[in-house]
Amino acid sequence: MIENNKTRTKIILVRHGECQGNREGLFRGRSDFSLNEVGVAQAQELAKEMKIYQPIKIFTSPLSRAKQTAEIISQECKIEIEICEGMNNIGLGPWEGKPKQFIAQKYPEEWQIWLEEPERLNVSGMESLDQVQQRARGELNRIIKNCTGKTVIVVSHRAVLKPLIASCIEINKPYFWRIHMDTASYSILHYEQLRGFTLVQLNQTKHLQEFISEWE
DSSP: OOOOTTTTTTEEEEEEBBHHHHHHHHHHOOOOBBBBBHHHHHHHHHHHHHTOOOOOOEEOOOHHHHHHHHHHHHHHHHHHEOOGGSSSOOOOOGGGOOBBHHHHHSSSHHHHHHOGGGGOOOOOOOHHHHHHHHHHHHHHHHHHHSSSTTTTEEOOHHHHHHHOOOTTTTTTTSSSSOOOOOOTTTEEEEETTTEEEEEEEEEEETTTOOOOOEEE
């Protein structure tokens, strides 16, 4: 069988725009931060960029910062949004909403694991990156099955998108800090049945006037 553009699915992976939790250096997890003023501007810039790709649908995490980003893109591109629980952010349990400096002091051993190899992190009440990767990949497989040959957008969080990319292009552990994604950036995966996934772009930010680059 000859593969062509009609059987190639384009998945645009979008990290949500900035929220106050980003600005304050907090572990966000499932804390439901809304976009701040910068985040709204980022989403508007992102929306204009997305229009170029002519997507047919947006799939988004249910959290406000992701959903608001998706809504702004939806309005610009005039396409439907679907809420996907499988693309929800990692559940961080006792770390959620806490400053990173506080976590570093209260959980020094776990903090060091987070900095070096978060795939090994095991905190009671916290979702593991393996669990995140499994559910996000399952959701992506469903999306591709239903949208074969089309262009779609997935709006989520860096702790979801990094494991997802690693799964798709088979990056072994430790992978988390080998992939970088800024707020309101986008990355592009192509999927073909014959070849599987190809990472075409990573962490594209040329459309943004302002963004925070988080390295921990």
